[in-house]
Amino acid sequence: MSPAPRLAWGRQVVREVVVVGSGQSGLLVARKLAAAGVGVTCVERLPEPGGQEPEPETRRMAQAAGRAGVKWLLGTLAFEYRDRSVRTLGVNGARTLAAEALVLATGSRPATRAELGIAGDRGAGVLPGSVVHHYLDSGVLPGRYPVVVGDGQLAATLCSQLLRSGAAHVTSIRSKPGEASAFPGTLTHWNSVLEAVEGFPRTATAIVRQAGESIRIPTDAVVLAARRIPMRNVENAVGPSRAVIDCFSSADPKSVEDAEATADAAFHRVLAELQ
């Protein structure tokens, strides 16, 4: 990797940047910016750095970022970007942080029902994969015959987690053709799209389109774990603009190398913005 460039301005003026999110990409970009002499505050919604990726690797990255001078604002939500400042609310109350650039490293979420174009009833039991993950962690089994939609890491993890947690049977809906390998233990429909769900007050049937035909699958939970969509909830920074810099990798599964490359690209865009 090329050595990090230093900024050209004098030491007396510290340029302030806010990084929202402290997963791998956020920690890496925050460290690079701090090492280059930028004043960096990293805002994390959860009480410790690492976000939803609290692995040993992430912990080391957080320590390195801290040593480079990154300031932390933990247990805090960045909710609005306005007039080159970021408004936050968190365990220490409400704050306004100066931010000549805002880096969004807020991670991803699975595609929603609307984004997947799923029609039908609004019964209980159609759940974002991220929620199912939390439910299972907390001892709630969302369904005994779940249908899991998605091709990536989240879908793979949830299929195995559901089977281990008491699901009798997991159906996996894959958009890809059958060359890919099935998630172990699932009944897999390849080249398929979930078109609609039926059932109220609780979901009872998933309607899947496959090779021009509709298949009806009896189910008690539909788990949406398809695609990785960047999480966007800082008002006025929902779409990237000049001073709002996206730090998001669509790779799935995501490796440390992907996070490095994403952080590096974001780092250079911040520098360009500050010049």
Place this chain on the structure above:
Amino acid sequence: MVPSPMVAEVESPDVLIIGAGVVGTSIAMALSHLDVDVAVVERRHDVGEEASRANSGIANCGWSMRPGSLEAELVQASSGRWEDLSTRLGVKFRRVGLTLLAFTKDEAQQIPLLADRASSNGVAAEIVEGAALETVAPHASPDAMIGLFVPDEGVVDSVRLPVAYAELAERNGVRFYLGEAVIGSSRSGDHVSEVVTTKRRFRPRFVVNAAGVGADQVSDALEGENFSVTARRGQWVLLDREFGKSVPSILTGVPTNLGHGPMVIPTAHGSVLVGPDAEDLERKDDRSTTIAGIADVVARCQRLMPAIDTTFAIKTFAGLRPHSDPTYRVGWSDKSSNLLQVAGIRSTGVSSSPAMGEHIRDVLISAGLSSLPRTGARDSLDYARPLWWDGDGERSAQDPLGRTVICACEKVTARDIHQALQDPLPATSIGGVARRTHATWGRCQGSACLSGVAFITSLYTGGAAWETPMHEPGSSIGVGETSRA
């Protein structure tokens, strides 16, 4: 004494309102200012769960109503009151204005006629072309030849509205019986003497049938006149607040025999609604969406506003309007002297609700209901609840729950959620919390916060965590506990 299942609890209110949608709750609120005993019975588990849960949110100013009708009178009487009412109830309202667009010569010929109708209704309306059209509706399609601008049209948080009406009514002593369906009645002479629900018997002096899409069944159960209410389904797409920045006002097309057609509507909260279509259904509980229906609604709205971009779509849903023939059946029953029908309020339930309650109150008073005011009745909710990021940040930051944001998209704190579960008419489901706070309703649709909202809700609903209801009984978030591997 051994309780007999035949002897249910008996209540004897002065007025029994059947249905806790926007119509029933507005009547309850108006009656709550009188020194009378009022009960409301609702078959669903929460107020505002049927037609009131999914509609345009338009607070119509009455520009296109048939002049002289009761509907026009009530809508117009309501229109000027929204600013005051919404402040007192802590319900968002914005007077955004509406522009009706004509794209063909035939449609353009309708514009002066519609302007005349607005003026006979006493509503301001201006014919706009060219630069004037672009000024009032910069987002309108450049293909629009001419338009009619109606500045007084508004939008209100119509999901919160019935909850607020009901909360104020409850504070003033109205009793709500939720999750109870009317199943029968007894008569004495020419009036309904007893109304039987799944849980108790009411011996009311007056009965108000405000049961929306179920008003025909309720009329049957009370041996009132026969009529039928059809559920007219409308499909909707909700677009992100980010897109809402480019939608300052309502756009609609020239009405045809089939109604107004889909509209582009900025919501009270800044997002955008696109819809509805209109389809009369056999099943009255069919709130399903269809791929073709949603595509059609989007295409028709793109004619009004080509920039409509479905990559901003947050959710699709369907709502039901109670349609009856004749529409707007408001008056005493032909069959029972103490049964007041308030049925078939197809599409102006929200728009006429501020005046509807008082109209029904006056009808009941002329039939002998006491007009004495209730002492100490309040006319506002003391915890009008602005979203904290709309300016309540400092107050919110003062307590730990207020500093904990659960729903990051809609900026809902743990305090807001606990409050919704502790209100006078508390949420009893995750959906109830969402309706009161907007938690889980943002662009990530609960991906980040649904579990948090569910677990806070479970603290109040009791039972195991997996039993926490999404909405109606039978909608638990799970099917059991996980097995330990």
